[in-house]
Amino acid sequence: MSINPKIPAIKPQNITVENLSNQIIEGNKVALAQGITRIESKAPHHIQFANDLITKILPYAGKAVRIGITGVPGVGKSTFIESFGTYCTDVLQKKVAVLAIDPSSSVSKGSILGDKTRMETLVKNDLAFVRPSPSGTTLGGVAKNTREAILLCEAAGFEVIIIETVGVGQSETLVKGMVDFFLLLNITGAGDELQGIKRGIMEMADGIIINKADGDNAKKAIFAQKELERALHYFPINPSGWIPKVLTYSSLNYEKATDVWQMITEFVETTQANQYFFKNRNQQNQVWFTETLKEGVLQRFYADETIQKAVEIALELIKNNQISPFTAAKNILDGWVKPT
């Protein structure tokens, strides 16, 4: 564990790959935030900067445990992360970074869930770093930004990285593809109409938590836990060789947080022993390579001024209904000399 040094931020005009990467590696949270902002930027000179920054910090990344957390709205994801994150910093003395993914807010115009992720306690915590949704315009962009943000956080010495995903569907698959441990949050009495969706998500989960297991709800939560444990027996065996655990949780005390941390530690030990942990990260690396390559091809294509001009003209013609969008795209592609 190392406390973040309170080095003042580098002024934007003085930022270089050299000094920013140094400050990130020293654990400066302001520099970390600046680095993530550069990664999310779409400005052409920032793209080169971001690439160089990643190359620079890569040797320092990879040492954290990466945890994905999902659950439908209302299960208390933010509160859980606040509670569990604070346990990690206060009891375990570990540095915790929280990154949020909300593809709905980046791809559609408005966020489906609104900007409700606050985590006020963690935000003020010296050992914690909280970063809201990246502002990618495509799902691929969101994935790229988040993946690179994980690396920056790791280079800055964060030992527990929590990726929070919102909603049900696409984003789960995305997050599952960049974490070691995938955690599903649940509450008792969630509508039956969600069972269809849950099954798919449940198949991805390494752990399931019945949240809000306190007060009148405690008994029901234990009942739901037993039910889920039974249900999991009918699921296909996890390629990790790990049998998913079901725990109950209450943010009222740290006792339950100990159980969660123990589950995660056990998972890491088991899967490192049987090599799955490393195989999984390697497979994620292959996907990461493929996506970085795609993103890079498109970036370079659109960086070409001839292409930019042609696209502009095509869009104008389409606006005036003078050409079919399909033909317009075909024309640009046919005029484009393939690399040899």
Added chain:
Amino acid sequence: MSINPKIPAIKPQNITVENLSNQIIEGNKVALAQGITRIESKAPHHIQFANDLITKILPYAGKAVRIGITGVPGVGKSTFIESFGTYCTDVLQKKVAVLAIDPSSSVSKGSILGDKTRMETLVKNDLAFVRPSPSGTTLGGVAKNTREAILLCEAAGFEVIIIETVGVGQSETLVKGMVDFFLLLNITGAGDELQGIKRGIMEMADGIIINKADGDNAKKAIFAQKELERALHYFPINPSGWIPKVLTYSSLNYEKATDVWQMITEFVETTQANQYFFKNRNQQNQVWFTETLKEGVLQRFYADETIQKAVEIALELIKNNQISPFTAAKNILDGWVKPT
């Protein structure tokens, strides 16, 4: 209305762009299915074929009303489409095509909802055409396939195109971006925990239907209808100038289907009168152009044998942990001569 001629299918080895497009334009459903299969194919020679096919049929497309339908699992989307689709064919004598989108099945390995969309009545109906999920490997691929399938269906004379989307999130935005009218299916008593998600989807909806409004449920449905109508008052005004309607539905009789059809017709008349209908399609064309261009750039990049070889070597090095995926991608990109 024109009944599909029962022309026998062209044997795969005899298919040309010429004869396939002719048969599609004549309304042959087997040829239509063959065309869609070619569009979904990733084989390099099929890609060229698909492009030529689209160019050929484009002048015949665009005349249908395109309806997107969404709703969480359990609201009875399939049953509604069966019932409403059969009303369109039997009472209105209109040709109806149903295309399904399930991004979860294409992007993740398994379908979250399973292959449960059957629509047995419509499948056997001469005036109907039902096509399950396209098998794209990316969300962009799914979008491309569906958009082009719509055009093929229109060229084949289908007048009502229904795009069914499954799940909550990404796919809604996708479908909203390719239809004229977006319909949300609902039932009474769906859990409150879904309200957060529903709000975002509700904002996209041009119409909301309370399904299963029969028997004991009829009264509750009317109550829910009134509630939703009140709730819609607090929503931002739709750019179409159209005020979304809330209807109740029961698949037990055609009476309610008349209401739905009337709502859609009214929407089309209103938005064609105020030009929104055309503006919306034009905007969709711009997106379509952008996506076709992206897809094309990537296709051409990966069609290059030097690139293929380099990617293969890079993946091998990554598998052996001999290079970082980021550096591997950067190397290929730096070696790639930009088009000039």
